[in-house]
Amino acid sequence: MITTSVSKAAEYLRSGRLVAFPTETVYGLGADATNPQAVAAVFAAKNRPSFDPLIVHIADRTALASIVTAMPEAASRLADRFWPGPLTLVLPRTSRIPDLVTAGLEGVGVRIPRHPVAMELLKAAGCPVAAPSANPFGGISPTTAQHVEDSLGHAVDLVLDGGPCQVGVESTVVSFMSETPCLLRPGGCSIEEIEAVIGPVPCAVSNPNLDDAAQPAPGMLSRHYAPRTPLRLVDYNSLAIPEAGRQCGLLTEGTRKHADGFARTEILAPTSDNAACAAGFFAALRRLDAANLDVIIAHRFQPVGLGIALNDRLQRAAAEHRNDSPAGPSDNISR
Ligand code: TXA
Ligand code: MG
Numbered sequence: 001m002i003t004t005s006v007s008k009a010a011e012y013l014r015s016g017r018l019v020a021f022p023t024e025t026v027y028g029l030g031a032d033a034t035n036p037q038a039v040a041a042v043f044a045a046k047n048r049p050s051f052d053p054l055i056v057h058i059a060d061r062t063a064l065a066s067i068v069t070a071m072p073e074a075a076s077r078l079a080d081r082f083w084p085g086p087l088t089l090v091l092p093r094t095s096r097i098p099d100l101v102t103a104g105l106e107g108v109g110v111r112i113p114r115h116p117v118a119m120e121l122l123k124a125a126g127c128p129v130a131a132p133s134a135n136p137f138g139g140i141s142p143t144t145a146q147h148v149e150d151s152l153g154h155a156v157d158l159v160l161d162g163g164p165c166q167v168g169v170e171s172t173v174v175s176f177m178s179e180t181p182c183l184l185r186p187g188g189c190s191i192e193e194i195e196a197v198i199g200p201v202p203c204a205v206s207n208p209n210l211d212d213a214a215q216p217a218p219g220m221l222s223r224h225y226a227p228r229t230p231l232r233l234v235d236y237n238s239l240a241i242p243e244a245g246r247q248c249g250l251l252t253e254g255t256r257k258h259a260d261g262f263a264r265t266e267i268l269a270p271t272s273d274n275a276a277c278a279a280g281f282f283a284a285l286r287r288l289d290a291a292n293l294d295v296i297i298a299h300r301f302q303p304v305g306l307g308i309a310l311n312d313r314l315q316r317a318a319a320e321h322r323n324d325s326p327a328g329p330s331d332n333i334s335r
Contacts, residue, residue: 010124022162028131086188117162
Protein backbone atom coordinates (compact mmCIF):
# COMPACT_ATOMS: atom_id res chain seq x y z
CA MET A 1 0.00 0.00 0.00
CA ILE A 2 1.28 3.48 -0.89
CA THR A 3 1.06 6.20 1.77
CA THR A 4 2.41 9.68 2.45
CA SER A 5 2.12 9.29 6.22
CA VAL A 6 5.59 9.46 7.77
CA SER A 7 4.24 8.72 11.27
CA LYS A 8 2.53 5.55 10.08
CA ALA A 9 5.69 4.43 8.26
CA ALA A 10 7.78 5.10 11.40
CA GLU A 11 5.34 3.08 13.49
CA TYR A 12 5.58 0.17 11.03
CA LEU A 13 9.40 0.25 11.22
CA ARG A 14 9.37 0.31 15.02
CA SER A 15 7.05 -2.70 15.09
CA GLY A 16 9.41 -4.76 12.91
CA ARG A 17 7.61 -4.41 9.60
CA LEU A 18 9.05 -3.50 6.21
CA VAL A 19 8.66 -0.01 4.74
CA ALA A 20 9.85 1.11 1.33
CA PHE A 21 10.87 4.77 1.51
CA PRO A 22 12.29 7.45 -0.77
CA THR A 23 15.89 8.59 -0.67
CA GLU A 24 17.59 11.05 -3.02
CA THR A 25 19.26 8.11 -4.83
CA VAL A 26 16.65 5.33 -5.18
CA TYR A 27 13.83 3.95 -3.02
CA GLY A 28 15.02 1.70 -0.19
CA LEU A 29 13.34 -1.31 1.42
CA GLY A 30 13.74 -0.49 5.10
CA ALA A 31 13.68 -2.45 8.33
CA ASP A 32 14.82 -1.70 11.89
CA ALA A 33 18.54 -2.54 11.61
CA THR A 34 18.66 -3.72 15.22
CA ASN A 35 15.84 -6.27 14.72
CA PRO A 36 17.24 -9.48 13.14
CA GLN A 37 13.77 -10.83 12.22
CA ALA A 38 12.89 -7.63 10.40
CA VAL A 39 16.24 -7.66 8.60
CA ALA A 40 15.73 -11.30 7.61
CA ALA A 41 12.36 -10.30 6.10
CA VAL A 42 14.16 -7.78 3.85
CA PHE A 43 16.37 -10.53 2.40
CA ALA A 44 13.30 -12.76 1.90
CA ALA A 45 11.21 -10.03 0.24
CA LYS A 46 13.98 -9.26 -2.26
CA ASN A 47 15.09 -12.84 -2.70
CA ARG A 48 18.54 -11.49 -1.91
CA PRO A 49 21.45 -13.82 -1.07
CA SER A 50 22.54 -13.49 2.54
CA PHE A 51 26.19 -12.79 1.58
CA ASP A 52 25.20 -9.32 0.30
CA PRO A 53 25.29 -6.77 3.16
CA LEU A 54 22.77 -3.96 3.72
CA ILE A 55 23.43 -0.24 4.17
CA VAL A 56 22.33 1.23 7.51
CA HIS A 57 20.61 4.63 7.25
CA ILE A 58 20.69 7.10 10.13
CA ALA A 59 19.19 10.53 10.74
CA ASP A 60 22.32 12.26 12.03
CA ARG A 61 25.85 11.66 13.22
CA THR A 62 24.92 11.25 16.89
CA ALA A 63 23.55 7.80 15.90
CA LEU A 64 27.02 6.75 14.66
CA ALA A 65 28.39 6.02 18.13
CA SER A 66 26.14 3.00 18.60
CA ILE A 67 26.87 1.64 15.12
CA VAL A 68 30.60 2.08 14.43
CA THR A 69 33.63 1.72 16.67
CA ALA A 70 35.92 4.10 14.78
CA MET A 71 35.79 6.90 12.26
CA PRO A 72 39.12 7.52 10.51
CA GLU A 73 39.95 11.15 9.88
CA ALA A 74 39.50 10.84 6.12
CA ALA A 75 36.05 9.29 6.62
CA SER A 76 35.13 12.19 8.88
CA ARG A 77 36.16 14.66 6.22
CA LEU A 78 34.00 12.90 3.63
CA ALA A 79 31.06 12.87 6.05
CA ASP A 80 31.54 16.59 6.75
CA ARG A 81 31.46 17.33 3.05
CA PHE A 82 28.85 14.88 1.68
CA TRP A 83 26.41 13.95 4.49
CA PRO A 84 23.53 14.11 4.27
CA GLY A 85 23.92 12.76 0.74
CA PRO A 86 24.57 9.88 -1.67
CA LEU A 87 27.71 8.52 0.03
CA THR A 88 28.00 5.30 2.06
CA LEU A 89 31.00 4.76 4.31
CA VAL A 90 32.00 1.24 5.35
CA LEU A 91 33.36 1.44 8.91
CA PRO A 92 34.09 -1.06 11.72
CA ARG A 93 30.79 -2.02 13.32
CA THR A 94 29.64 -2.40 16.91
CA SER A 95 27.86 -5.50 18.22
CA ARG A 96 24.54 -3.64 18.11
CA ILE A 97 24.41 -4.34 14.38
CA PRO A 98 23.29 -7.94 13.77
CA ASP A 99 25.50 -10.22 11.64
CA LEU A 100 22.78 -10.52 9.04
CA VAL A 101 22.99 -6.78 8.23
CA THR A 102 26.69 -6.96 7.33
CA ALA A 103 26.61 -10.54 6.01
CA GLY A 104 29.05 -11.38 8.79
CA LEU A 105 31.60 -8.76 7.67
CA GLU A 106 33.41 -6.62 10.24
CA GLY A 107 32.44 -3.44 8.44
CA VAL A 108 29.03 -1.82 8.25
CA GLY A 109 27.93 0.48 5.43
CA VAL A 110 26.33 3.61 6.83
CA ARG A 111 24.85 6.74 5.33
CA ILE A 112 22.71 9.78 6.13
CA PRO A 113 20.35 10.30 3.18
CA ARG A 114 19.41 13.85 2.25
CA HIS A 115 15.84 13.30 1.02
CA PRO A 116 13.59 15.34 3.37
CA VAL A 117 11.04 12.49 3.71
CA ALA A 118 13.82 9.98 4.51
CA MET A 119 15.23 12.33 7.13
CA GLU A 120 11.82 12.84 8.70
CA LEU A 121 11.18 9.07 8.71
CA LEU A 122 14.54 8.23 10.30
CA LYS A 123 13.99 10.82 13.02
CA ALA A 124 10.45 9.61 13.71
CA ALA A 125 11.43 5.92 13.74
CA GLY A 126 14.27 6.54 16.18
CA CYS A 127 16.18 3.43 15.04
CA PRO A 128 18.86 2.86 12.42
CA VAL A 129 17.20 1.55 9.25
CA ALA A 130 18.82 -1.18 7.13
CA ALA A 131 17.76 -0.76 3.53
CA PRO A 132 18.82 -2.13 0.18
CA SER A 133 17.29 -0.73 -2.99
CA ALA A 134 13.62 -1.74 -3.08
CA ASN A 135 13.71 -4.05 -6.10
CA PRO A 136 13.73 -7.83 -6.47
CA PHE A 137 17.36 -9.01 -6.32
CA GLY A 138 19.28 -8.27 -9.53
CA GLY A 139 16.50 -6.13 -11.00
CA ILE A 140 16.21 -2.45 -11.89
CA SER A 141 16.33 -0.06 -8.92
CA PRO A 142 13.10 1.91 -8.23
CA THR A 143 13.02 5.70 -8.42
CA THR A 144 9.29 6.18 -7.74
CA ALA A 145 6.83 4.70 -5.22
CA GLN A 146 4.93 3.14 -8.12
CA HIS A 147 8.07 1.30 -9.30
CA VAL A 148 8.27 -0.30 -5.84
CA GLU A 149 4.57 -1.15 -5.83
CA ASP A 150 4.87 -2.71 -9.30
CA SER A 151 7.81 -4.99 -8.57
CA LEU A 152 7.69 -5.63 -4.81
CA GLY A 153 4.20 -4.50 -3.73
CA HIS A 154 3.18 -8.03 -2.72
CA ALA A 155 6.09 -8.34 -0.30
CA VAL A 156 6.20 -4.88 1.31
CA ASP A 157 3.92 -3.76 4.13
CA LEU A 158 3.99 -0.08 3.20
CA VAL A 159 5.48 2.18 0.50
CA LEU A 160 6.10 5.75 1.64
CA ASP A 161 5.75 8.08 -1.34
CA GLY A 162 8.19 11.00 -1.52
CA GLY A 163 8.01 11.63 -5.27
CA PRO A 164 10.63 10.74 -7.88
CA CYS A 165 14.25 10.43 -6.67
CA GLN A 166 16.42 13.40 -7.64
CA VAL A 167 19.83 11.74 -8.01
CA GLY A 168 18.65 8.51 -9.64
CA VAL A 169 21.66 6.21 -9.05
CA GLU A 170 22.60 4.55 -5.78
CA SER A 171 25.09 5.97 -3.30
CA THR A 172 28.83 5.76 -3.81
CA VAL A 173 30.30 3.18 -1.41
CA VAL A 174 33.77 3.84 0.07
CA SER A 175 35.33 1.35 2.47
CA PHE A 176 37.62 2.30 5.34
CA MET A 177 38.25 -1.29 6.41
CA SER A 178 41.87 -1.40 5.22
CA GLU A 179 44.86 0.96 5.50
CA THR A 180 43.76 3.09 2.58
CA PRO A 181 40.17 3.89 1.59
CA CYS A 182 38.85 2.10 -1.48
CA LEU A 183 35.87 2.51 -3.78
CA LEU A 184 33.43 -0.42 -3.64
CA ARG A 185 30.75 1.09 -5.87
CA PRO A 186 30.70 4.26 -7.98
CA GLY A 187 27.46 6.16 -7.38
CA GLY A 188 25.67 9.43 -6.86
CA CYS A 189 28.63 11.20 -5.27
CA SER A 190 31.25 11.51 -8.00
CA ILE A 191 34.69 10.03 -7.49
CA GLU A 192 36.27 13.30 -8.62
CA GLU A 193 34.50 15.13 -5.77
CA ILE A 194 35.57 12.48 -3.26
CA GLU A 195 39.20 12.53 -4.42
CA ALA A 196 39.21 16.33 -4.17
CA VAL A 197 38.61 15.90 -0.42
CA ILE A 198 40.79 12.88 0.53
CA GLY A 199 43.09 12.26 -2.45
CA PRO A 200 43.24 9.13 -4.64
CA VAL A 201 40.74 6.37 -3.81
CA PRO A 202 41.60 3.13 -5.60
CA CYS A 203 38.81 0.91 -6.81
CA ALA A 204 38.24 -2.64 -5.53
CA VAL A 205 38.12 -4.55 -8.80
CA SER A 206 36.02 -7.69 -8.87
CA ASN A 207 37.97 -10.88 -9.45
CA PRO A 208 36.43 -13.24 -12.02
CA ASN A 209 38.19 -16.19 -10.35
CA LEU A 210 36.31 -15.71 -7.10
CA ASP A 211 32.69 -16.62 -6.57
CA ASP A 212 30.22 -13.84 -5.78
CA ALA A 213 30.36 -14.24 -2.01
CA ALA A 214 34.15 -13.82 -1.93
CA GLN A 215 34.32 -10.60 -3.96
CA PRO A 216 35.82 -7.55 -2.19
CA ALA A 217 32.42 -5.87 -2.58
CA PRO A 218 30.04 -8.82 -2.32
CA GLY A 219 27.09 -6.94 -3.76
CA MET A 220 28.91 -6.03 -6.95
CA LEU A 221 27.73 -8.94 -9.06
CA SER A 222 28.58 -8.81 -12.72
CA ARG A 223 24.91 -9.15 -13.71
CA HIS A 224 22.72 -6.70 -11.82
CA TYR A 225 20.30 -3.81 -12.46
CA ALA A 226 19.12 -5.97 -15.34
CA PRO A 227 16.09 -5.54 -17.58
CA ARG A 228 14.47 -8.72 -18.97
CA THR A 229 15.13 -7.47 -22.51
CA PRO A 230 18.70 -8.08 -23.76
CA LEU A 231 20.80 -4.93 -23.54
CA ARG A 232 23.74 -4.07 -25.83
CA LEU A 233 26.12 -1.17 -25.31
CA VAL A 234 27.77 1.14 -27.83
CA ASP A 235 30.56 3.55 -27.08
CA TYR A 236 29.52 7.13 -26.39
CA ASN A 237 31.06 8.51 -29.56
CA SER A 238 29.86 5.71 -31.86
CA LEU A 239 26.76 5.64 -34.01
CA ALA A 240 23.95 3.53 -32.50
CA ILE A 241 22.38 1.36 -35.21
CA PRO A 242 19.25 -0.80 -34.81
CA GLU A 243 19.63 -4.53 -35.50
CA ALA A 244 18.06 -5.58 -38.80
CA GLY A 245 14.71 -7.31 -38.52
CA ARG A 246 14.40 -6.76 -34.78
CA GLN A 247 12.36 -4.38 -32.65
CA CYS A 248 15.07 -2.21 -31.08
CA GLY A 249 14.90 0.36 -28.32
CA LEU A 250 17.47 3.11 -27.81
CA LEU A 251 18.67 4.61 -24.52
CA THR A 252 20.79 7.70 -25.10
CA GLU A 253 21.17 11.44 -24.54
CA GLY A 254 20.58 14.28 -26.92
CA THR A 255 24.09 14.79 -28.31
CA ARG A 256 24.85 11.13 -29.19
CA LYS A 257 24.51 9.93 -32.77
CA HIS A 258 22.03 7.29 -33.85
CA ALA A 259 20.61 5.93 -37.09
CA ASP A 260 16.90 5.82 -37.91
CA GLY A 261 14.75 2.78 -37.36
CA PHE A 262 14.51 2.40 -33.59
CA ALA A 263 11.04 1.30 -32.50
CA ARG A 264 11.33 3.31 -29.30
CA THR A 265 13.80 5.94 -28.13
CA GLU A 266 14.48 7.29 -24.65
CA ILE A 267 16.53 10.52 -24.61
CA LEU A 268 17.67 11.03 -21.01
CA ALA A 269 18.68 14.69 -21.37
CA PRO A 270 19.11 17.18 -24.22
CA THR A 271 22.85 17.55 -23.50
CA SER A 272 25.73 15.44 -22.12
CA ASP A 273 24.77 16.35 -18.55
CA ASN A 274 25.40 13.07 -16.73
CA ALA A 275 23.65 14.21 -13.54
CA ALA A 276 20.51 15.03 -15.54
CA CYS A 277 20.79 11.66 -17.32
CA ALA A 278 21.11 9.81 -13.98
CA ALA A 279 17.87 11.28 -12.63
CA GLY A 280 15.75 9.51 -15.26
CA PHE A 281 18.02 6.54 -16.04
CA PHE A 282 16.30 3.65 -14.23
CA ALA A 283 12.79 4.88 -15.10
CA ALA A 284 13.73 5.01 -18.81
CA LEU A 285 15.26 1.54 -18.62
CA ARG A 286 11.99 0.26 -17.09
CA ARG A 287 9.90 1.86 -19.83
CA LEU A 288 12.06 0.28 -22.52
CA ASP A 289 11.90 -3.07 -20.74
CA ALA A 290 8.09 -2.87 -20.70
CA ALA A 291 7.86 -2.08 -24.44
CA ASN A 292 8.14 -5.66 -25.75
CA LEU A 293 11.36 -5.00 -27.64
CA ASP A 294 13.79 -7.63 -28.90
CA VAL A 295 16.81 -5.67 -27.76
CA ILE A 296 17.72 -2.39 -26.06
CA ILE A 297 20.76 -0.55 -27.39
CA ALA A 298 22.31 1.95 -24.99
CA HIS A 299 25.01 4.54 -25.45
CA ARG A 300 27.68 4.49 -22.79
CA PHE A 301 28.14 7.83 -21.04
CA GLN A 302 31.21 10.02 -21.06
CA PRO A 303 33.19 8.60 -18.13
CA VAL A 304 33.20 11.71 -15.95
CA GLY A 305 31.12 12.63 -12.89
CA LEU A 306 28.01 10.46 -12.61
CA GLY A 307 28.83 8.96 -16.02
CA ILE A 308 31.17 6.55 -14.21
CA ALA A 309 28.30 5.22 -12.05
CA LEU A 310 25.93 5.11 -15.04
CA ASN A 311 28.44 3.10 -17.11
CA ASP A 312 28.88 0.72 -14.17
CA ARG A 313 25.09 0.12 -14.06
CA LEU A 314 24.92 -0.29 -17.86
CA GLN A 315 27.81 -2.77 -17.85
CA ARG A 316 26.14 -4.93 -15.22
CA ALA A 317 22.70 -4.65 -16.82
CA ALA A 318 24.22 -5.86 -20.11
CA ALA A 319 26.20 -8.79 -18.65
CA GLU A 320 24.89 -12.03 -20.11
CA HIS A 321 25.57 -14.38 -17.26
CA ARG A 322 26.82 -13.98 -13.79
CA ASN A 323 30.57 -14.70 -13.43
CA ASP A 324 31.45 -14.88 -17.10
CA SER A 325 31.39 -11.16 -17.73
CA PRO A 326 33.35 -9.35 -15.02
CA ALA A 327 32.77 -5.64 -14.56
CA GLY A 328 36.21 -4.49 -15.64
CA PRO A 329 38.27 -3.45 -17.38
CA SER A 330 36.23 -0.76 -19.07
CA ASP A 331 35.74 2.95 -18.68
CA ASN A 332 33.44 2.37 -15.72
CA ILE A 333 34.80 1.67 -12.27
CA SER A 334 38.33 0.80 -13.32
CA ARG A 335 38.88 4.29 -14.71
O1 TXA B 1 21.70 4.71 -2.57
C1 TXA B 1 21.79 3.63 -1.98
O2 TXA B 1 22.86 3.18 -1.58
C2 TXA B 1 20.47 2.82 -1.81
C3 TXA B 1 19.57 3.62 -0.88
C4 TXA B 1 18.32 2.88 -0.52
O3 TXA B 1 20.29 4.02 0.25
N1 TXA B 1 20.77 1.53 -1.27
C5 TXA B 1 21.35 0.56 -2.00
O4 TXA B 1 21.48 -0.63 -1.34
O5 TXA B 1 21.71 0.71 -3.15
P1 TXA B 1 21.89 -1.99 -2.06
O6 TXA B 1 21.74 -3.01 -0.99
O7 TXA B 1 21.07 -2.18 -3.27
O8 TXA B 1 23.39 -1.83 -2.41
C6 TXA B 1 24.33 -1.71 -1.34
C7 TXA B 1 25.72 -1.98 -1.82
C8 TXA B 1 25.93 -3.43 -2.20
O9 TXA B 1 26.79 -3.49 -3.32
C9 TXA B 1 26.59 -3.99 -0.93
O10 TXA B 1 27.36 -5.12 -1.19
C10 TXA B 1 27.42 -2.80 -0.47
O11 TXA B 1 26.63 -1.67 -0.78
N2 TXA B 1 27.63 -2.86 0.97
C11 TXA B 1 26.72 -2.62 1.94
N3 TXA B 1 27.26 -2.84 3.16
C12 TXA B 1 28.53 -3.24 2.96
C13 TXA B 1 29.58 -3.66 3.82
N4 TXA B 1 29.41 -3.72 5.13
N5 TXA B 1 30.76 -4.01 3.26
C14 TXA B 1 30.92 -3.97 1.90
N6 TXA B 1 29.95 -3.60 1.03
C15 TXA B 1 28.77 -3.24 1.54
MG1 MG C 1 20.49 -2.63 -5.15
